[in-house]
Amino acid sequence: MSVEPKTQEYFSSRWGLLLATLGMAVGTGNIWRFPRIAAQNGGGSFLIAWLIFLFLWSIPLLLVEFAMGKATRRGTVGAFARLLGGRYAWMGAFVGFVTMAIMFYYSVVAGWCLRYLAGAVTGQLSSLDNLEASTAFWERFTAGHSLLMSPITFHLVAMLVGALVVYRGVARGIERANKFLIPALFAILVIGAVRALTLSGPGLEGSPMAGLAYLFTPDWERLLDYRVWLEALSQSAWSTGAGWGLILTYGVYMRQKEDVVLNTFIAALGNNSASLLAALIIFPTVFAVLPAAEATQILQESGPASTGLTFVWIPQLFLRVPGGSIFLILFFLGLFFAALSSLLSMIEMVARNFMDAGMPRHKAIAWVGAGGFLLGLPSAYWLGFLGNQDWVWGLGLMVSGLFFAFAAIRYGPERFRSRYINTEGNDLTLGRWWDVLIRWVVPLEFVALMIWWSYKAIFQFDREGWWNPLHPYSLATCLVQWGLALGFFLLIRKQLARWADPESSS
Amino acid sequence: MTAAGWITMVVVLGVAWGGFAFTVWLAIRRESEKRR
Numbered sequence: 001m002s003v004e005p006k007t008q009e010y011f012s013s014r015w016g017l018l019l020a021t022l023g024m025a026v027g028t029g030n031i032w033r034f035p036r037i038a039a040q041n042g043g044g045s046f047l048i049a050w051l052i053f054l055f056l057w058s059i060p061l062l063l064v065e066f067a068m069g070k071a072t073r074r075g076t077v078g079a080f081a082r083l084l085g086g087r088y089a090w091m092g093a094f095v096g097f098v099t100m101a102i103m104f105y106y107s108v109v110a111g112w113c114l115r116y117l118a119g120a121v122t123g124q125l126s127s128l129d130n131l132e133a134s135t136a137f138w139e140r141f142t143a144g145h146s147l148l149m150s151p152i153t154f155h156l157v158a159m160l161v162g163a164l165v166v167y168r169g170v171a172r173g174i175e176r177a178n179k180f181l182i183p184a185l186f187a188i189l190v191i192g193a194v195r196a197l198t199l200s201g202p203g204l205e206g207s208p209m210a211g212l213a214y215l216f217t218p219d220w221e222r223l224l225d226y227r228v229w230l231e232a233l234s235q236s237a238w239s240t241g242a243g244w245g246l247i248l249t250y251g252v253y254m255r256q257k258e259d260v261v262l263n264t265f266i267a268a269l270g271n272n273s274a275s276l277l278a279a280l281i282i283f284p285t286v287f288a289v290l291p292a293a294e295a296t297q298i299l300q301e302s303g304p305a306s307t308g309l310t311f312v313w314i315p316q317l318f319l320r321v322p323g324g325s326i327f328l329i330l331f332f333l334g335l336f337f338a339a340l341s342s343l344l345s346m347i348e349m350v351a352r353n354f355m356d357a358g359m360p361r362h363k364a365i366a367w368v369g370a371g372g373f374l375l376g377l378p379s380a381y382w383l384g385f386l387g388n389q390d391w392v393w394g395l396g397l398m399v400s401g402l403f404f405a406f407a408a409i410r411y412g413p414e415r416f417r418s419r420y421i422n423t424e425g426n427d428l429t430l431g432r433w434w435d436v437l438i439r440w441v442v443p444l445e446f447v448a449l450m451i452w453w454s455y456k457a458i459f460q461f462d463r464e465g466w467w468n469p470l471h472p473y474s475l476a477t478c479l480v481q482w483g484l485a486l487g488f489f490l491l492i493r494k495q496l497a498r499w500a501d502p503e504s505s506s
Numbered sequence: 507m508t509a510a511g512w513i514t515m516v517v518v519l520g521v522a523w524g525g526f527a528f529t530v531w532l533a534i535r536r537e538s539e540k541r542r
Contacts, residue, residue: 272522
């Protein structure tokens with residue numbers, strides 16, 4: 001494949017690429033989503049399932065994505081077209097669409113983080129001295145009582161900041177921003193975890209060690225619950241970026257002699273390390289401030305779109321610990337940095353597909369920024385819609401992951417590995433074990449979880465509502481929305497092939 | 507915390523943090539080898 005265009009941009013160094021990749025992977029999912037999902041799914045049992053899927057789902061797929069980006073030098077649509085032929089461009093379009101749909105509400109969540117950071121810095125959050133005040137603050141904000149301080153304004157700011165950074169290009173924008181954001185984020189997480197684990201003193205009703213025990217003690221029976229495995233796979237994919245097409249997009253800008261295998265492992269393990277650091281802030285803090293029974297209840301409950309813990313309880317809890325105001329600023333600063341670094345990769349992913357079709361960078365970024373803002377408005381207005389989109393497209397990543405596995409299988413796993421993964425400059429050689437994982441294990445995981453989930457939804461936990469596409473967390477809402485997107489892209493597959501990569505459409 | 511909790515903690519943190527530290531160290535070593 002001769003694919004190096006004259007205008008090809010590159011990350012300036014391996015560390016620049018790695019920090020950007022970590023920035024893509026470490027996002028709000030690590031801080032906002034992971035602790036809640038772990039708490040609701042059996043603590044230690046969930047962690048075991050989550051770690052298994054890191055190696056059996058996320059890493060094999062991240063390897064495919066990185067290699068596809070580097071080999072084809074195209075975004076998701078063009079990468080599928082160049083690797084498998086133009087008639088498969090629709091698969092790349094679906095992958096890109098799922099991530100774009102996530103981007104719409106992700107920018108809203110990034111806006112929330114920014115609002116709470118502003119609230120922490122100005123001392124607004126410090127004045128919320130009870131749970132009612134904290135809840136009222138959140139509800140006033142999300143209801144958009146004041147347009148200037150509404151989710152729409154902060155969604156706009158988040159999208160604008162993200163688009164401006166990406167507008168500057170890969171090395172001067174994305175790489176430079178992540179060189180600051182990611183070391184700062186890790187420093188904040190480490191400081192926060194050390195502080196949380198050493199909490200003691202008057203006013204604290206529990207112990208941080210109880211939080212550790214809750215996080216790590218496995219409940220073996222929960223391992224027989226399909227939801228633990230479904231959530232573990234979804235969280236692993238959500239958090240590492242497997243199946244999103246984001247690492248594929250960054251792969252487009254890696255230098256020809258850059259390593260694929262070791263860099264993938266660093267990004268995946270670094271992502272999980274960040275998730276665990278975030279959990280080591282949240283669990284010990286909750287259990288130090290409150291008695292164990294109350295702490296357990298709070299961790300397991302969540303407001304719409306899992307907002308309760310982060311945006312209602314965290315301000316309350318942190319303010320009850322010594323030095324809490326500073327702790328609170330650091331927490332929301334870290335959360336915003338994580339959100340922004342991931343948002344950059346999503347904007348670049350969507351824009352890359354437009355650039356492949358011949359649109360100049362500045363125009364593509366302007367379209368993505370404006371479109372992202374407009375199509376994120378429903379989520380900014382209505383938490384219920386955001387919750388539905390998080391459910392539908394978070395799980396849609398399983399389908400995207402399957403498409404990447406299909407790409408490698410269709411091409412031939414061994415041929416793909418020797419031609420695109422084990423290339424010159426690699427620091428580690430990928431063995432045959434990957435062929436088995438990508439050919440058999442990944443598709444089997446998809447089929448098993450889909451059957452298990454469908455069976456349980458239809459016959460057990462959602463017998464009344466599983467068929468209803470208007471029910472926000474039903475099986476049908478996923479199938480209908482995925483089906484509409486797939487149907488549309490299949491319908492325009494020929495145009496897609498020509499649009500994304502004219503050379504391969506013949 | 508129970509023994510199962512401690513073991514899970516050591517395994518999970520060992521794999522994630524240990525793995526991350528090891529792979530970063532390996533990358534630093536390989537980069538310095540390439541420069542030589």
